[in-house]
Amino acid sequence: MKEQNSIPTSKVARATQFVKTGVKIGGNYLKYNVKKIIDSETTKDELHQDNASDIYSSLSEMKGSALKVTQMLSMDKGMLPRAYREKFAMSQYSAPPLSGPLVVKTFKKYFGKSPQEMFDTFGMNAANAASIGQVHKATKDGKEFAVKVQYPGVSESIGSDLKMIRPIAIAMFGLNDKDVDRYMGEVAEKLIEETDYNLELKRSVEISEACSHIKGLFFPKYYPEFSCDKILTMDWLEGLHLNEFLNTNPSQEVRNSIGQLLWDFYDFQIHTLKQVHADPHPGNFLMRQDGTLGVIDFGCIKVIPAFFYDNYFALINFDTLEDHERTVEIFKTLDFITAVDSEQEAEFFTKLFKEMIYLLGKPFATDEFDFADDNYFESVYQYAEKLQNLDELKNAKVARGSQHGLYINRTYFGLYSILNELRAKVVTTRPEWLCAVGA
Known part of the structure; x- marks a missing residue:
């Protein structure tokens, strides 16, 4: 490349x-x-x-x-x-990489040394290159490392970039242009956090240690002495990204095993840690033929506020949706219904968002869910298209939904998408109080 x-x-x-x-x-x-x-x-x-x-x-x-x-x-x-x-x-994970001289320049700026002076060997050709940085393979004292090097100017350009890509972001999140600032603020905050490799190192250690009890998950060890604000060093882990893994034609048993690990990983973070790896795209996972799964990137973490957690997941419990007054109360708390809505608008959006929750919450409504069900995903995509074309949403006076939902919704959408590509059947573990089964 x-x-x-x-x-x-x-x-x-x-x-x-x-x-x-x-x-x-x-x-x-x-x-x-x-x-x-x-x-x-x-x-x-x-x-x-x-x-x-x-x-x-x-x-x-x-x-x-x-x-x-x-x-x-x-x-x-x-x-x-x-x-x-x-x-x-x-x-x-396949963006065009930076040239060697720029990588060396970054090392000398932050460590006063070239990568060759810090490691026994350092591959100048990037092993992977993505949106924020690229990864190089290095060795020292017989150990193999993955060294992530951030692209120059990334953090400084976030504000101006978001202004220029505002129309794309509005389309992507289905927002109304009149009331987009708080949502763009959420996106900007997460992007700024992703450029802080010191913060990522701290969160990586904390979350990987907290999730280490989930058998079958594996995480790299991180090395502060070889890390700084723009460079992050961790163990080199072997494994395959999703497309590479699927090309090996893994058995259904292995697909299910990895799918279950993904579900359990996110279930524990969301419901126990109340903070979640909110960037579930295939480039952040390494899959192995023995059914184990590696997690290699904790740059984007969404801390879930208590009020949002309590109300958001109360809706996933379908018993709540049968209680009209309680549902309307939560919809107001989460900004699905606003103070400026007329009685007709409130009724319309209550019905609309109930339909959406029943659809997106379907995996929670059974003890086991088959993510190979393409009919289910087609219905989700068709519903998304319906929402995009609704005049009531396009012409709405306000944007709807708490800004905290942006990354939580994206987390579940990304998780569902990977599970669908894996064709995995998963036991949908969840807290005891979230008993949507049989709804």
Whole structure:
């Protein structure tokens, strides 16, 4: 893969990159319209392919929050045409890497030494490259390490990037442009946290130790002496990312084992730790043929406020939804229904969000759920499309739903998506009080 020798870091340079991308997309639409005139049966497939390639090419050069958005979009299967999802999925662990000199420059800036001076060996070619940083393999005293190096200028460009990709973010989260600031603030906060490798090291140690009792999960050890704000060093773990793993044609037993580990991992974090690894894309997991699972990235952690937890998961208990007054009370607390709603609007949105919760909470309504059920996922995608096209949502005076739900919903959507690709059947463990079974 071709390496990058520089990253646009100034506001002007990054804005110019966005403009260039817009010009390319305009050209793609012009080409499509001309072909459509010549042949009325021309489809948008080629247009989507061209746009996806141009957008990914541009954002992958910019790295940081711009590329992170494509990573998040690739997880939203119901949001984008296939061409975009497949291209954007590359941002999870296959973005163009930085060149060696820039990596050395980062080491010398923070440690005053080159990586070759700190390790016995250091692979200058990145093993993996994603949105915030890239990983290099190193050795010292017979041990193998994964060394994550952050791209230059990532943290400094988050604010300006989010302003420029605001329309994408609005579409991605289904928000109303009039009331988007608190949601964008949540996204910005998480992106800023992801660029703080000292914070990631602390959280990685805490959460991996707290989850170490889950048999079959494995985590790397972290090394503060080889880490800093922009460089994070951990054990090198062997395993395969999801697509590589599926290409080995694993048995159903192994698929189920890994799926169960994923479910149990998230169940424990959410319901016991009240903080969760909120970036469940395939690049953050390593799968093995013995049915074990490695977790390698704790950059994005969502701490769940008590009031949000109590109300959000009360709704997953379908008994709550049968209590109309209690449901309306929770909907108001979580901003699904607002003080400015008319009686008709409140009734409409109460019915709408009840339907959504029954659908998305279906895995909780049985002791075991088969995530290979494509009919279920198709119904979810169709419902998402329905929501996007509802005039009542598009023309709403306010955005709906607590900002705390952004990353919790994304966590479950990402988890469901991986389990679906694994074709895993999972025992849906959950707290005793969350007894939606038989609803």
